[in-house]
Amino acid sequence: MQSPLTQPSSSDLFKSSINEYLDNLPETVHAQLYKSPETCLAVFRLLPALAKFYIMTLLFQETAIPFLDLNRWIRHKKASGTTHRRNPSKIYQNESIKRLKALNLLKEIRKKLKHPKTGKTAVIVFVQLNPIFRQSFRDALTGFRAGRQLDPNEKITETIEESEAKESGKKGLKSSKDNKSTESTQKNLNALFSDDNAKITVEFLDSYCLSKWENILHFMVGSEIAEYPSIGVLTLLRYSGLMELPSDRQRRENSSSGADADEDFVVDDHYIDGKLTPPSGEELKSLLITKSGFQFLLQTINSQIWTLLLQYLKMSEKLMMNPVDVLNFIFMLGSLELGEGYPIGMLSDTQLIMLEDLIDYGLLYYPRDAASGGKGKIFYPTRLATSLTSEQTNFKTASAALNDQIANPATEADQTRVEGSVIIETNFKIYCYTSSPLQIAILNLFVHLKTRFANMVTGIVTRESIRRALINGITADQIINYLETHAHPGMVKKAEEKYAKKLEFENSIGNTYAADQLKFEILPPTVVDQIKLWQLELDRIEATNGYLYKDFANDFEFEKLMDYGEEIGVILWKDKSHRRFFVTTEGNTQLIDYAKRILRKKGE
């Protein structure tokens, strides 16, 4: 079982933010959301593995089952040796159940039961899957729906079949000679598809969405671009705090002159409520990038999209759009097939508005002067859209694997067309062969740039420059990762040679252990270590909010509470000799519940 305590990667970051958003929705919204099978599927994909397991086990269970059974389904590794060891599987289970409850997927039912032998009545907690979710998710898996209205998924496929059937009918008239009547319908349809929409291939969609996205990124760093992103995009960029108007900046500087400068700036959204006139398109073109905007640039393309979509969700709530519709649409995108067209007829009014916006972000392609004739009411999801809910830890299909491969180099591809161009020396000097303003702007985040030539820039990594980046919220790992992926081919070659030499040497003296331990280092280790040290230096103290428990009356109470706390992993610090321990804020309620239970037992 994978530990939940592993370091969060950048893809986990976006996941936690969409999870957070989902957790905080009210129960009524959850209930509406779960009516859509593809939303259920997407929510399922975002859950930790154990939560998935629980859902799958409970899915076809009609009756509620005792809560304690959840414990029996997994084997707890008994803590061996020391008694007070954190129990990772217990923590993981705790975490998974918490998520399920937050999403209103798991419902608790308290029943009073009589013990068959002793005849004592006791309250036993039963759990059941949310009935709406259970129904929809069953539908999603089995395709079975009993007397229910057609779900959107079905609608899509059916309408496509219909429209394609119509097309095939038409086509059949036109070129009945070419089409053998014996051909299977499926083949027929496929042939038609490539025939009618020869322009819209997967490659076309890929290059289309990348150019759209790249355009937005280029706008953010302020490079010269031929076509400005649409007003919708600009408004969203401003709303999300990634960019700001010169007037915003002035206001912020005035207001924060005395206060903490690190404080995050929140754009006033009066104009969205209609109280103030929104800034005109011309005004918006003068947007400037903010601190969080720079951080945004270093993320992978997938998390960039999620960041924007989450902001979009928040903004759409202000615009009185139905969040259920919006979320359903976003999640539906994740289950669409790349390269296929979908008729817009099945979309609700809200979703039609969204369609426009998503086209602006490059998530969808919608041919306006459609080659498919007057009925060009078909949109095409791009790879940006279809890879939304699939990512490494969740759903690994062949196409998802490809997505990862494409999504990652994609971020690099829009900075430089060549593989890599950064050379960093052991004396912290950096040379970068580039003329792209985007890459120079990104380097400027953590490098003290000194000279700029026609096709290259030089600079140096200093404590100050790294500190500046760290204070802006960029992590050392992000910087190192960026340098590694953008390393000049010469650096890679040198690293390979060095590695081969070392390996040969270790093997020749028969030191297999050292040979195994050899790492392939593209960047000079001194630089990597130093950057990490600089980061450590910045956070000298680690603070956690919570409660200090002390003045226990006796050892029994202390041990009992502490053991429980240790088991669920909420105790950060303990001092047995003085009977004190420190509990996180989140763990405190659980601990108090437990303490009450003990007291009650004593009372009985």
Add this chain to the structure above:
Amino acid sequence: MARAIKGSLVQCDPSIKALIVNIDAEYKDIVIEELDDTHLLVDPAKIPFIKRELNILLSKNMYNPDDEVQVS
């Protein structure tokens, strides 16, 4: 029954802990309880203040190669 005190657990090196205790002596009402060599219970609201003060104290005796670099 036991008592629970709300606060923020600060984990740091012994040297940093000494500095925080020093800051506390100067400004009062920061440290609620000293737990051990590397742990302190402090007022959660004072965390940003502590960080700022620490930064000032630490950067006083920090060698800055930047100046030298700019000359070369």
